[in-house]
Amino acid sequence: MLQVSELASKEKLPIKFLEQIFSQLKRAGYVESRRGKYGGYSLARPMRQIKFGEVIRLIDGPLAPIRCVSHTSYVRCSCPDEAHCGLRMLMFDVRNAISTILDRHTLADIVEITLRKYRRDKITPPFLHRSVALASILPKEGEQPNRGKSRVEALKHFSGYQGSQSYNGRAKDAAK
Secondary structure: OEOHHHHHHHHOOOHHHHHHHHHHHHHOOOEEEEOOOOOEEEEOOOHHHOEHHHHHHHHHOOOOOOHHHOOOOOOOOOOOOHHHOHHHHHHHHHHHHHHHHHHHOEHHHHHHHHHHHHHHOOOOOOOOOOOOOHHHOOOOOOOOOOOOOHHHHHHHHOOOOOOOOOOOHHHHHHHO
């Protein structure tokens, strides 16, 4: 269970800002809430069913860098000939690349990538309880990542688990 006040304090973000985001996530069915002293938010779906592209579109809006290439909020640009506009063609490719990458990765993938990098660097993740052996969660060296339920779903049981870490392309490549 994640409390908004705790997250706001750790990340130095306004509580009202986080409450708006969690409200959107709740309405969309990504998180559920529980009231009370020990209340807060938890995932409403398994991590492997939460695609990053969907969540980013929900919170930030369209992925397209300009509106004339957006699937979800297209607006015609001022170009006299959209079909032959070089900038639009370039931005269309950018939009497709962003969409392809974000729609391919789930929350479970990102957690696994993050944990693999911690393991490679021999660092204890700050969001895991210290009594949990990192090796018990991650695939063994040289083993293919487990996209199934067993290791990733186990993360939900750790106290202090926050459920998100940022991804950088180097982490995936370095873990291979």
